[in-house]
Amino acid sequence: MTSSLPTTQSKGLTRTLSPKRRLENLSATVIIGILTVIVLLPLFAITYEILSQGIGNINLGLFIESPKSVIDTSGGGGVAHAIVGSIMMIAIGLVIGLLVGVGAGIFLAEFSEHKLVPLVRLFADVLTGIPAIVVGLVVFQALINSRIIEYSAVAGGIALGFIMIPIIVRSTEEVLKLVPVSIREAGLALGLPRWLVTMQIVLPAARAGIVTGIILAISRVGGEAAPLLLTALGNNFFSLDPTKAMAALPLAVYKYAFSPFEHLIRQAWAASFVLVLLIFISSLIARYVIRERN
Amino acid sequence: MTPSITKPRSRSLSSRSDQTFQAVILGLASMVLLIAGLYAAVLLLGGIPAFAKEGLGFFFGTNWDPVSEEYQAFPFIVGTFVTALGALVIATPLAIASALFVVEYAPKWLAQPVANLVELLAAIPSVVYGLWGLFVMLPIMRSFQTWFVLTFPSLGWAPTGIGLFSAMVLLAIMVIPFISAISRDVIRLVPNDQREAAYALGATKWEVIRYGIFPYARAGILGGVILGLGRAVGETLAVTMVIGNANRIAPNLFAPTATMSSVIASNFNEALGAMVPALIAIGFVLFVFTMIINYVARIIILRLTPQGIRL
Amino acid sequence: MQNLKPQHIKASGPVSDKEPRLIAQDVSIFYGDKEAVKKVNLSFQPNTVNALIGPSGCGKTTFLRAINRMHDLTAGARVTGQIMLDGANLYGEGIDPVDVRRRIGMVFQKPNPFPTMSIYDNVVAGLKLAGEKNKTKLDSVVEKSLRGAALWDEVKDRLKAPGASLSGGQQQRLCIARALAVDPEILLMDEPTSALDPQSTARIEDLMETLKEQVTIVIVTHNMQQASRVSDTTSFFLLGDMIEHSPTAQMFTTPKDQRTEAYISGKFG
Numbered sequence: 001m002t003s004s005l006p007t008t009q010s011k012g013l014t015r016t017l018s019p020k021r022r023l024e025n026l027s028a029t030v031i032i033g034i035l036t037v038i039v040l041l042p043l044f045a046i047t048y049e050i051l052s053q054g055i056g057n058i059n060l061g062l063f064i065e066s067p068k069s070v071i072d073t074s075g076g077g078g079v080a081h082a083i084v085g086s087i088m089m090i091a092i093g094l095v096i097g098l099l100v101g102v103g104a105g106i107f108l109a110e111f112s113e114h115k116l117v118p119l120v121r122l123f124a125d126v127l128t129g130i131p132a133i134v135v136g137l138v139v140f141q142a143l144i145n146s147r148i149i150e151y152s153a154v155a156g157g158i159a160l161g162f163i164m165i166p167i168i169v170r171s172t173e174e175v176l177k178l179v180p181v182s183i184r185e186a187g188l189a190l191g192l193p194r195w196l197v198t199m200q201i202v203l204p205a206a207r208a209g210i211v212t213g214i215i216l217a218i219s220r221v222g223g224e225a226a227p228l229l230l231t232a233l234g235n236n237f238f239s240l241d242p243t244k245a246m247a248a249l250p251l252a253v254y255k256y257a258f259s260p261f262e263h264l265i266r267q268a269w270a271a272s273f274v275l276v277l278l279i280f281i282s283s284l285i286a287r288y289v290i291r292e293r294n
Numbered sequence: 295m296t297p298s299i300t301k302p303r304s305r306s307l308s309s310r311s312d313q314t315f316q317a318v319i320l321g322l323a324s325m326v327l328l329i330a331g332l333y334a335a336v337l338l339l340g341g342i343p344a345f346a347k348e349g350l351g352f353f354f355g356t357n358w359d360p361v362s363e364e365y366q367a368f369p370f371i372v373g374t375f376v377t378a379l380g381a382l383v384i385a386t387p388l389a390i391a392s393a394l395f396v397v398e399y400a401p402k403w404l405a406q407p408v409a410n411l412v413e414l415l416a417a418i419p420s421v422v423y424g425l426w427g428l429f430v431m432l433p434i435m436r437s438f439q440t441w442f443v444l445t446f447p448s449l450g451w452a453p454t455g456i457g458l459f460s461a462m463v464l465l466a467i468m469v470i471p472f473i474s475a476i477s478r479d480v481i482r483l484v485p486n487d488q489r490e491a492a493y494a495l496g497a498t499k500w501e502v503i504r505y506g507i508f509p510y511a512r513a514g515i516l517g518g519v520i521l522g523l524g525r526a527v528g529e530t531l532a533v534t535m536v537i538g539n540a541n542r543i544a545p546n547l548f549a550p551t552a553t554m555s556s557v558i559a560s561n562f563n564e565a566l567g568a569m570v571p572a573l574i575a576i577g578f579v580l581f582v583f584t585m586i587i588n589y590v591a592r593i594i595i596l597r598l599t600p601q602g603i604r605l
Numbered sequence: 606m607q608n609l610k611p612q613h614i615k616a617s618g619p620v621s622d623k624e625p626r627l628i629a630q631d632v633s634i635f636y637g638d639k640e641a642v643k644k645v646n647l648s649f650q651p652n653t654v655n656a657l658i659g660p661s662g663c664g665k666t667t668f669l670r671a672i673n674r675m676h677d678l679t680a681g682a683r684v685t686g687q688i689m690l691d692g693a694n695l696y697g698e699g700i701d702p703v704d705v706r707r708r709i710g711m712v713f714q715k716p717n718p719f720p721t722m723s724i725y726d727n728v729v730a731g732l733k734l735a736g737e738k739n740k741t742k743l744d745s746v747v748e749k750s751l752r753g754a755a756l757w758d759e760v761k762d763r764l765k766a767p768g769a770s771l772s773g774g775q776q777q778r779l780c781i782a783r784a785l786a787v788d789p790e791i792l793l794m795d796e797p798t799s800a801l802d803p804q805s806t807a808r809i810e811d812l813m814e815t816l817k818e819q820v821t822i823v824i825v826t827h828n829m830q831q832a833s834r835v836s837d838t839t840s841f842f843l844l845g846d847m848i849e850h851s852p853t854a855q856m857f858t859t860p861k862d863q864r865t866e867a868y869i870s871g872k873f874g
Contacts, residue, residue, distance in 0.1 A: 017498070024498070025500040032399065035388050035395075042431075043412070049426055050422065100329075103323060123326050126588045126592070129528070129584050129585075133555050138332065138333050185713065186717045186719070189675070192735060193311050195315035200734045223417075226555070250421045253421045257429075272422040
């Protein structure tokens with residue numbers, strides 16, 4: 001946003017603007033402009049590459065077929081197994097993410113005088129910055145290394161859930177706080193207990209914002225491959241068994257990137273395009289919802 | 295026994311049910327604390343065999359040798375910090391410049407699309423950046439490095455493309471949108487009367503930015519940069535794909551090396567024996583570092599942001 | 606004296622021939638160490654409208670909110686003394702505030718219909734959310750409450766429309782209907798028309814005349830003319846003390862206390 005500069009055209013004022021200051025201003029503008037262009041170059045390059053490589057390699061087979069056997073180098077096959085895997089693990093993650101995330105969000109917003117609130121808020125904030133691979137490591141060590149479960153969709157889903165929790169906590173808290181106090185008071189004045197007021201009046205009023213937070217959390221974990229490397233391991237075959245290793249879209253991209261087969265690399269690009277497209281769509285939805293609310 | 299205020303209704307509609315509700319909510323909220331504790335405990339306990347075996351050598355030794363089963367993590371600690379700091383050195387001025395451009399210089403029809411593009415790029419997954427890095431950036435980098443090495447042959451660097459410098463550049467590209475978005479928000483929040491007061495004194499645009507905006511935005515931008523550092527330190531797959539995964543400290547800027555996160559990602563699935571606790575121990579170090587960085591960022595933003603700005 | 610011609614003042618109705626239903630005894634309210642309301646004694650007869658007036662910060666709203674135990678929700682607030690409803694102390698040992706609020710309803714200063722609910726759902730919120738499922742019963746409660754709030758004719762054809770789609774005055778009547786639906790005996794009103802235009806204000810003031818046949822009303826208002834138009838008794842609050850409580854006509858023509866007189870004639874406030 002730019003304010004209009006006071007004009008320095010009239011005679012009396014130009015004298016006060018020394019050449020040194022004018023030069024400084026000009027150089028600053030030029031430098032900022034150049035740096036911005038430098039920033040935009042790789043950004044455009046990446047966008048272009050994803051679009052061109054992705055669209056060029058999209059076909060129906062990508063979505064409904066699973067990989068052919070390793071010996072079959074004829075090309076073709078798809079990432080259906082990875083799409084299903086991603087969906088399954090995100091769903092598993094959401095169970096944990098929603099329960100703890102929305103629950104803690106309600107705690108921070110509705111019980112704000114409780115002495116644990118600052119601590120929970122601090123930890124939720126700090127947990128958002130924990131690298132995804134560390135989360136995967138924890139789930140591996142706690143569950144897989146200790147032989148409680150194997151490399152599986154369940155383990156992967158748990159890791160994704162852990163990553164989602166802090167995101168959902170913060171967005172839920174924020175959105176609940178936007179519901180005016182008088183709504184709560186009106187509910188309580190009707191002789192309804194607090195839990196009914198919170199769950200049946202306040203939470204529905206914040207519905208749109210909470211859903212937005214969930215969408216954002218999903219789009220964040222949907223692209224994570226690092227934690228799944230250590231928990232779900234990935235799978236070259238179509239599988240619906242959550243107790244065994246499972247494929248995922250970002251994992252497929254990672255693996256295919258190192259593949260010697262041309263057609264797999266193209267599938268990697270296509271899968272990347274799908275991932276980015278989904279993330280883009282969810283951010284549009286989120287922005288639309290926020291605008292509607294305001 | 296005091297007379298009841300009203301005829302008896304179901305238990306779930308009384309204040310008693312509220313106590314149950316509060317207990318459930320408190321339980322769920324405590325899970326947040328428990329999970330954080332779980333991270334620390336699991337990583338520490340899992341890594342103890344490695345710490346015990348090497349002692350301080352784990353942190354400062356440079357020998358990572360599967361054959362002799364000696365695992366020392368110094369190269370990776372160095373790798374993480376050099377790549378992250380290098381990336382930030384490149385990214386910060388670029389990010390701040392683009393944020394300034396969007397808020398202060400660009401006309402409205404340009405500002406919004408550019409801002410949206412930057413935001414979208416902040417959301418692109420790490421693997422996709424890695425894919426791009428591998429197939430698009432590396433060939434360009436190889437050409438550049440070849441030219442560089444031919445121009446300065448006395449340095450003795452090898453133009454492999456893959457290595458520390460590529461990781462730094464890719465990481466910088468990934469972190470710029472993040473820092474830019476935060477800086478943009480911070481700069482936008484500077485109250486307009488600050489700008490107008492400066493303009494009214496006859497300041498040039500640059501002077502308004504320097505004296506009217508920066509003092510207000512400084513803390514928030516610094517916080518954003520530190521959060522970007524945290525992000526860069528934790529970045530895994532994109533880095534893994536272009537850094538070369540050589541388990542030693544890079545002898546020069548173009549050489550392959552590894553970071554804490556890349557060594558975990560690339561070795562984990564085949565790790566056996568003593569390597570597993572070593573990798574977990576590295577994970578613990580990574581965990582502690584990112585916790586500290588995020589905590590510091592939070593404090594900076596909270597304590598140093600002047601009145602009138604709420605991030 | 607402000608323009609309070611005798612005909613603007615409510616004729617004294619049957620104020621003192623029934624047993625008081627709601628009695629406040631030595632009620633004090635503390636916010637931390639600050640005593641916001643000091644040992645107030647008041648009694649209200651059934652089926653009357655009772656106004657609480659006074660300048661800003663005098664404690665009238667604080668006192669009102671103690672009646673339906675809203676201060677239980679504020680950390681650091683403390684209520685001492687007794688408030689008796691038909692002989693039972695609302696602050697007695699083991700009394701559940703939730704039960705208290707079923708018998709004593711409240712309408713707030715700014716209309717606050719529940720944002721995601723239809724007109725119908727808003728009215729029956731107190732019943733439906735508490736588990737009432739019988740559609741016939743709910744339908745009849747909706748009609749009865751909306752008639753009682755003088756809103757039925759205007760909305761009967763669009764009960765499923767969102768509550769927020771109504772005008773300000775209609776929303777406030779919706780809130781009154783919502784409060785009436787749980788069949789309270791007392792209705793507390795906290796400056797219910799201060800956010801409304803004069804026409805809506807007049808409609809709600811007219812409403813109170815019929816409403817009091819169903820419920821006993823205690824209304825806080827900073828508008829003295831309103832108090833003189835609608836109420837049977839008036840209580841004047843100042844700096845946490847209840848200075849004077851009289852039948853309205855008497856309060857406004859021959860106030861007993863000098864401070865009351867000063868306030869009424871506009872010398873301060």
